[in-house]
Amino acid sequence: METVLVVGATGNIGVSAVSAVLRSKRNVLAIVRNQSSADKLVKYIGSSKGITFAEADVSSDTAVKGVVDQVRAGKLPAFHHVYTCVGGEYTITPLQEITTERLRYNMNLTFEANFFAYRDSIGYLLEQNYPKSTWSICTGAQGETATHPVPAMAQGALFSFSIAAARENESTNVRFNEIFLAFRVEVDEVAAKSGAVKATDFGKSYELLLDDEKVRSSRIRIETEADMSKLRYNKLF
Numbered sequence: 001m002e003t004v005l006v007v008g009a010t011g012n013i014g015v016s017a018v019s020a021v022l023r024s025k026r027n028v029l030a031i032v033r034n035q036s037s038a039d040k041l042v043k044y045i046g047s048s049k050g051i052t053f054a055e056a057d058v059s060s061d062t063a064v065k066g067v068v069d070q071v072r073a074g075k076l077p078a079f080h081h082v083y084t085c086v087g088g089e090y091t092i093t094p095l096q097e098i099t100t101e102r103l104r105y106n107m108n109l110t111f112e113a114n115f116f117a118y119r120d121s122i123g124y125l126l127e128q129n130y131p132k133s134t135w136s137i138c139t140g141a142q143g144e145t146a147t148h149p150v151p152a153m154a155q156g157a158l159f160s161f162s163i164a165a166a167r168e169n170e171s172t173n174v175r176f177n178e179i180f181l182a183f184r185v186e187v188d189e190v191a192a193k194s195g196a197v198k199a200t201d202f203g204k205s206y207e208l209l210l211d212d213e214k215v216r217s218s219r220i221r222i223e224t225e226a227d228m229s230k231l232r233y234n235k236l237f
């Protein structure tokens with residue numbers, strides 16, 4: 001049975017990924033920062049069945065490496081896919097008012113943590129040489145619209161990262177893809193009140209991506225709700 005390492009598993013997008021993985025009869029290895037985050041994930045999913053928790057602070061540049069080291073040592077389950085979606089604050093603070101401290105905090109979470117997740121897990125997937133491996137990231141259309149400058153600027157960096165990773169994996173055993181999301185997704189119980197799209201509905205797109213071997217080195221464009229059940233994509237380079 002395949003396992004998906006989910007980095008950022010307890011957020012809106014992480015819950016969508018975990019629900020999709022479990023629906024697709026795969027297991028989850030979820031990195032969580034503490035027990036209360038783990039409890040939050042179990043509450044949203046409704047059960048811990050199929051989920052192994054690894055405790056680490058993904059804002060640190062040693063967190064994912066530490067988890068992968070434990071996988072190599074046989075202390076945590078082997079994984080075949082990675083999905084990353086760590087995020088910071090969704091704030092509209094104008095450029096002139098962004099403090100150095102808030103900028104660094106948010107670039108660390110929304111860019112660096114996702115980059116560290118790639119840098120420190122891709123080598124493991126390449127070594128395993130499992131032919132159906134995938135590595136996926138969720139980015140946002142904020143990177144183009146920039147109505148929320150802080151998260152937007154980090155998305156810009158993730159766009160460039162995605163092009164480089166797509167190019168570097170074009171001929172490997174790992175299908176790298178960027179899921180580009182253009183509307184708000186929230187965990188189901190919050191979305192029911194706010195009118196955002198439900199995480200479990202958005203998860204359908206990841207379920208499709210895991211099984212569609214044609215989609216490689218691409219940006220999957222989720223711009224309308226219909227895009228969640230029929231993937232639209234284009235090559236990243």
Ligand SMILES: NC(=O)c1ccc[n+]([C@@H]2O[C@H](COP(=O)([O-])OP(=O)(O)OC[C@H]3O[C@@H](n4cnc5c(N)ncnc54)[C@H](OP(=O)(O)O)[C@@H]3O)[C@@H](O)[C@H]2O)c1
Nearest residue numbers: 008009010011012013037085086087139140181183184185
């Ligand atoms: N939601 C959307 O509609 C949307 C749309 C477009 C793109 N995206 C992309 O998806 C990313 C995640 O969005 P989201 O809505 O899922 O965000 P979220 O709900 O705020 O979740 C963020 C994740 O990062 C973790 N995290 C936050 N601060 C942390 C810290 N200081 N240390 C360690 N972990 C920390 C959270 O862990 P805890 O649960 O422990 O706090 C959670 O797992 C965004 O940044 C963006 O790149 C999202």
